[in-house]
Amino acid sequence: SFADPRAHYDSQQQQSLNERTTSRTVTVRNVNSFAKAVLLEQFIGDVRVRAGGESACLAALDLGCGRGGDLKKVANSGVAHYCGVDISRVSLEKFVDRVGAMMKDVGRAKHGVLGKELPLREIILINADCWRDCLDSTLDAERVGSARVEELGQAWFHLVTSQMSCHYAFESRTSVETMLRNVSSRLCEGGIFVGTIPDATKIVAAHRAAMEQTGELKVGNPLFQMEFEPSEWAKVQAHHDLWEGRTVRHPGDVVFGVSYKFSLIDAIDSCKEPLVHFDAFRIMAKQHGLALCLGPRPLIDFANDLQTNMKA
Known part of the structure; x- marks a missing residue:
């Protein structure tokens, strides 16, 4: 299950200097x-x-x-x-x-x-x-x-x-x-x-490749793991063109609230990480006077x- 980031960072155990340098x-x-x-x-x-x-x-x-x-x-x-x-x-x-x-x-x-x-x-x-x-x-x-x-x-x-x-x-x-x-x-x-x-386009591409090769919505190595719940991946699949870098328009509300699970050894444990649609981010930022x-x-x-x- 996902860990909400608001609770996750309060529950993290502090590492000693030795633990950090030997991680x-x-x-x-x-x-x-x-x-x-x-x-x-x-x-x-x-x-x-x-x-x-x-x-x-x-x-x-x-x-x-x-x-x-x-x-x-x-x-x-x-x-x-x-x-x-x-x-x-x-x-x-x-x-x-x-x-x-x-x-x-x-x-x-x-x-x-x-x-x-x-x-x-x-x-x-x-x-x-x-x-x-x-x-x-x-x-x-x-x-x-x-x-x-x-x-x-x-x-x-x-x-x-x-x-x-x-x-x-x-x-x-x-x-x-x-x-x-x-x-x-x-x-x-x-x-x-x-x-x-995080680069949403690369994250989606990596999971798509993993799905084709292994049938699992999971990627990673001994240091990190990323995984989509089937319900979250369904949101990506329903609008796959929006997550493959092929749009420059504002995509609407379908790109918000799409999350995957991320773990990094000795640091992050199954934390909920929302995907960022960069074009939506850029367009909304422009509306706030940011170029x-x-x-x-x-x-x-x-x-x-x-x-x-x-x-x-």
């Missing part, structure tokens, strides 16, 4: 972490130029921040004001522990802004559902960043990031609308939204590009 998924995690660091540094750099250069005091909103795995990446790119929002209170408690550890490590940083001993000025964490709750009033009430400026009274951000979490909004059209409102309503002019999501400036592009490409440039 069979450590290489996968490290590669993903490095690629996200490159991605965020690239776009925070772009925003910094638009905001006035090295002296710009940047603010970032992290939707679905979890336990704070991206905090150091954002800080090392020079963000001064950070606000993280997550549905899991347990994850946010672990985030607080991570902040304490990061502050101790600042003096040992060798690169980026942290290497110059310029840590974040502000970290605010908010326990809320980014896909069901409109965050405007909460951000202002918490006096995040610019909300403390009397002339503004509102929290504004140069960057909104949601790494491997905004796909959960695709449980319904309403939750996607709420997510996009939270992204766009306080994104300042020239600001950027950076999100990463696509890059993508969709595999996350690993950012790491590969950096390695190629370093060799050149």
